[in-house]
Amino acid sequence: MLYASVCHTDLLLANGFPIPVFPRVIGHEGVGVVESIGEGVTGLREGDLVIPTYVAECRTCENCMSEKTNLCLKYPTRYNGLMLDGSSRMTIGGQTAYHALSCSTWCQYMVINLNFLLKIDPKTPLPNATFLSCGFSTGYGAAWKEPMLQNASSVAVFGLGPVGLGAIKGAKSRGAIKVIGIDKNPMKEAKGQAFGMTDFINPEQSDKPIAELVKDLTGGMGVDYSLECTGVPPLINQAIQSTKLGTGKIIQIGAAEEANVNINILELLFGRTLKGSIFGGLKPKTDLPIIFEKCKNREIQLDELKSHEIKLEDGNKVSELLKQPDCVKILINI
Known part of the structure; x- marks a missing residue:
């Protein structure tokens, strides 16, 4: 079959x-x-x-x-x-x-x-x-393969489809202690928790920008990492602004419908890094067998x-x- x-x-x-x-x-x-x-x-x-x-x-x-x-x-x-x-x-x-x-x-x-x-x-x-x-492996790889994502990191994941759920699991596998899932669909909260999400933001339940909601959950500092899984242009900037001043890193996974999007360059000038990711940085022959083994062992x-x-x-x-x-x-x- x-x-x-x-x-x-x-x-x-x-x-x-x-x-x-x-x-x-x-x-x-x-x-x-x-x-x-x-x-x-x-x-x-x-x-x-x-x-x-x-x-x-x-x-x-x-x-x-x-x-x-x-x-x-x-x-x-x-x-x-x-x-x-x-x-x-x-x-x-x-x-x-x-x-x-x-x-x-x-x-x-x-x-x-x-x-x-x-x-x-x-x-x-x-x-x-x-x-x-x-899907799932793309999000998982984007967090799992990121060499700077260390233990005790804080992570925000934008969009909790299969890619975002994979990003949550990948972040947890690297020892992230705070993983914030962001989605306007309230039914995604339970899914996110199943893969290790610690906090959930539904943007439609607040008048505040998403970046402010993320900072509210991180003592006003923002997260170490944002993983943007939707490709929706306004959310890309929110992902950038959700990260810490000077050290924040944004991994862009979602593909936008438009090839060109407007980016708030000032937020990047203040020390943040925006990085693209195709297939979550996974090498098919090298990395996918490892993920298969994790599934086999029920780690995933x-x-x-x-x-x-x-x-x-x-x-x-x-x-x-x-x-x-x-x-x-x-x-x-x-």
Whole structure:
């Protein structure tokens, strides 16, 4: 049985970008099975269970050999719908077909570069595998991989979808003692607490700016870290202003609908640092197996993420389900 999962972020990526090549895989973003192998491919065979990822790890380039970043120089993620050679290997009705980023979201078949695939243990629970292909793992990695996030840190997490819930768990795993979750949906409070949140802010229950509410919970100082998981432009500035003067660090995880947003530069000039994060800084082949092991050992409880499960033929219900206040992740049973 194959599975895919969706959340609000997944839908933003489903409008038709593409990817690189090689093995052809059955499945959606989440988990799939290798159907056939291209020339020169090693390390995979037909029938292997794999996760397609939108970040590659060649383990040979300068970046992959470094601990500073997870962005491969040799096989960069493509946003223009084409593979690394500038072509698309897929057509529908004689017209060029494009793939979402580097993992063909919403395709039953994909052509994908070997370096964008992670082979996994066939005993791995498939729902867990699809939950960790993006979403939760992105938020978890952004906190877990951040080298400066030390014990006794204070953290504010903006947006408690799967990414934000992952950020809460990642922060707690690094020893954060105060983790403030921020979401206008009151039903997210219980979810945040399940992953280790210590305080909850619902912005709609106060006339104060979010940054002031965060400072009220931190003795007027602000937090050491803000993890912004929504991409909503006004919240980016609130995340910046929520951090400590001189040392605050903001990790931007959410992708804004607009490429350009207005940033309060004065807040950054006063010693704060704004850092972007793709896939939470995770290296798929190096880091995802560690997270899988944490799930296996029950250090991470992924069961809290699944709020709905549907069959593939009911896929048209996804948009309506995402509007439900209790929706976190929808598992699609293919």
